[in-house]
Amino acid sequence: MLAQEPVQKNAPILRTSISAEYGFLRFKGDEAESRFNASNSTIGVAFNLHYSYWRASLFASSGLLTWNEQANLSRNNFQCSMKQAGILAGRSLFNSNEGKRFNPYAMIGISTLRSNTQTDLLDQNGIAYQYWSDGTIHAVSEVEGNDTQAPLLKRDYTYESPLALNQKSILFPIELGISASISPRTSIEVCWKNLLLQSDNIEANTSNARWDNIQQINMKVTYALFKKVKQPKLIAPTSLINYKDVDLRALMNEDEDADGIVDSKDKCFGTPKGASIDKNGCMLDMDSDGIPDFKDKQNDTPTGSWVDEQGIAQSDAWIKEHYRDSSSYFVQVLRKINRNSRPFPIRKYIPKENYIRWIALLEEHPEWRTRSEISGDKFPSELKIIDSNNDNYISLKELQQATNKLFDGDKSINEELLNKAMNYAFNEQ
Amino acid sequence: MRLMNSKLAFFLLLGGSAWAQNPEIKINGASQARFGFSTSINIQIVRNDVKGPARLIAHLPEGWTLLNPVAETALYSQTGNDAKAVWIEFPLKDTVYCSMQFNIPESYRGNASIQATLEYFKNGNKKHVNGIPFPIEVRKFYSRL
Numbered sequence: 001m002l003a004q005e006p007v008q009k010n011a012p013i014l015r016t017s018i019s020a021e022y023g024f025l026r027f028k029g030d031e032a033e034s035r036f037n038a039s040n041s042t043i044g045v046a047f048n049l050h051y052s053y054w055r056a057s058l059f060a061s062s063g064l065l066t067w068n069e070q071a072n073l074s075r076n077n078f079q080c081s082m083k084q085a086g087i088l089a090g091r092s093l094f095n096s097n098e099g100k101r102f103n104p105y106a107m108i109g110i111s112t113l114r115s116n117t118q119t120d121l122l123d124q125n126g127i128a129y130q131y132w133s134d135g136t137i138h139a140v141s142e143v144e145g146n147d148t149q150a151p152l153l154k155r156d157y158t159y160e161s162p163l164a165l166n167q168k169s170i171l172f173p174i175e176l177g178i179s180a181s182i183s184p185r186t187s188i189e190v191c192w193k194n195l196l197l198q199s200d201n202i203e204a205n206t207s208n209a210r211w212d213n214i215q216q217i218n219m220k221v222t223y224a225l226f227k228k229v230k231q232p233k234l235i236a237p238t239s240l241i242n243y244k245d246v247d248l249r250a251l252m253n254e255d256e257d258a259d260g261i262v263d264s265k266d267k268c269f270g271t272p273k274g275a276s277i278d279k280n281g282c283m284l285d286m287d288s289d290g291i292p293d294f295k296d297k298q299n300d301t302p303t304g305s306w307v308d309e310q311g312i313a314q315s316d317a318w319i320k321e322h323y324r325d326s327s328s329y330f331v332q333v334l335r336k337i338n339r340n341s342r343p344f345p346i347r348k349y350i351p352k353e354n355y356i357r358w359i360a361l362l363e364e365h366p367e368w369r370t371r372s373e374i375s376g377d378k379f380p381s382e383l384k385i386i387d388s389n390n391d392n393y394i395s396l397k398e399l400q401q402a403t404n405k406l407f408d409g410d411k412s413i414n415e416e417l418l419n420k421a422m423n424y425a426f427n428e429q
Numbered sequence: 430m431r432l433m434n435s436k437l438a439f440f441l442l443l444g445g446s447a448w449a450q451n452p453e454i455k456i457n458g459a460s461q462a463r464f465g466f467s468t469s470i471n472i473q474i475v476r477n478d479v480k481g482p483a484r485l486i487a488h489l490p491e492g493w494t495l496l497n498p499v500a501e502t503a504l505y506s507q508t509g510n511d512a513k514a515v516w517i518e519f520p521l522k523d524t525v526y527c528s529m530q531f532n533i534p535e536s537y538r539g540n541a542s543i544q545a546t547l548e549y550f551k552n553g554n555k556k557h558v559n560g561i562p563f564p565i566e567v568r569k570f571y572s573r574l
Binding site: 351352353354355356357396399400403404406407409415418419422 | 481482484502503504506508513515516517518519520521548550553555
């Protein structure tokens with residue numbers, strides 16, 4: 001019995017990251033109620049810890065909240081600058097080590113808030129705003145019949161008058177978000193935060209004693225401080241493997257195709273049943289016609305003849321009948337290469353238009369050529385004009401050049417010479 | 430009337446045989462292509478008695494290059510803006526097809542037109558026949574026509 005390796009479990013890794021966040025605020029107080037918008041924004045940084053499904057965050061942020069009442073006779077307004085620091089802890093849906101692309105999470109925590117709330121009561125010259133019933137602002141209060149003489153004022157939106165300075169509050173933030181991994185170390189998080197204050201300090205209004213509430217929608221970019229180590233995923237074994245009954249000797253002597261030659265010495269696998277073989281386990285072919293003896297119905301085929309699928313020699317007429325398609329000629333020619341260096345029993349049936357293919361094959365396989373080198377005295381002198389590189393060999397490129405010259409009006413080349421060159425390249429080389 | 434009919438028949442016969450002796454070229458392919466990518470055309474040559482050596486020249490737009498020529502019965506090459514296919518022996522089929530694939534440069538803008546000319550010999554004299562130019566709309570992306 002071979003002992004199975006104990007299954008290793010993925011050890012949880014403590015990972016650290018830093019994040020930068022930016023978001024929008026929404027405020028709900030006793031009187032004021034604002035929506036998410038660009039003038040109510042927050043910016044912050046955080047240091048995060050991730051351990052298995054758990055996560056914690058130490059954060060600090062700064063925000064600015066502005067509210068302007070728009071009712072005609074009631075023009076309350078304030079601006080509150082806030083600085084917040086705290087800690088959040090919670091759980092994500094997936095293990096942070098699993099490397100899931102999207103990972104939702106929820107956290108709760110505690111934080112402190114330091115706020116300064118001020119209001120805009122005076123214009124840039126220090127004159128107090130007087131709101132009139134028609135929506136205009138004047139330097140004097142609204143008195144009947146005085147409307148044409150009172151100078152108009154404009155809000156300067158400078159919140160100069162303190163309402164509640166240096167106020168400290170305790171908050172209980174709740175955060176729900178989803179983290180999207182964009183690289184092994186970087187992720188983007190979108191979260192919704194609800195900050196329930198234990199005070200009324202933001203708008204400095206305790207009229208109905210409802211605690212202030214701030215909501216945030218934040219976007220964070222988080223960067224892992226250390227590279228994540230990729231752990232191999234281990235699969236638990238379903239059962240133990242028992243080698244006790246395995247006959248290793250039989251395994252060594254296996255003969256898969258049952259031809260009598262063990263696999264370690266067999267050079268031809270997959271020998272059909274009944275085929276006679278040589279000492280290497282390969283099928284015998286006494287007349288070398290490409291058809292193994294056990295299939296061959298004519299074991300003494302004359303050398304150079306073409307055979308059908310049963311190994312019986314066939315005449316040229318038969319071949320012509322069976323290989324009308326010119327591409328089949330080439331298949332057949334290639335099959336015969338092993339028998340003769342360059343057999344052309346059916347050459348006469350190869351159409352002239354296909355000579356180019358055969359010449360291309362000879363260029364790819366120089367060993368199939370009739371002569372490896374053609375001496376200068378045997379090379380036809382009239383073809384020297386086509387043999388541009390004087391190597392006594394007519395190549396495809398030279399034939400191509402000669403054809404182009406013919407059509408370009410070169411008088412040194414004519415149709416007959418070109419035809420002769422092609423025949424020479426096909427038949428003689 | 431009978432004489433007129435026989436004359437008409439004679440001229441039709443003569444006209445028909447005269448038509449039959451000239452090869453014809455038709456270019457097919459995609460009507461749209463993308464610059465920076467390749468496109469192909471298929472040239473159909475109705476042989477009509479063409480024998481021996483022949484050359485097909487496809488006149489290409491500026492910068493287009495011939496791709497992947499494979500020696501079958503024709504040999505391909507490019508000289509300047511002319512893609513050439515030469516047959517030392519033109520196939521004895523009624524219709525011969527010749528496929529060419531071209532690369533369109535990234536910088537190419539505007540539409541294109543490919544014209545093909547077949548050159549051949551008849552009784553020792555050089556002849557040629559032109560095909561109808563094939564227009565190709567070259568675009569950044571394909572679009573539904």
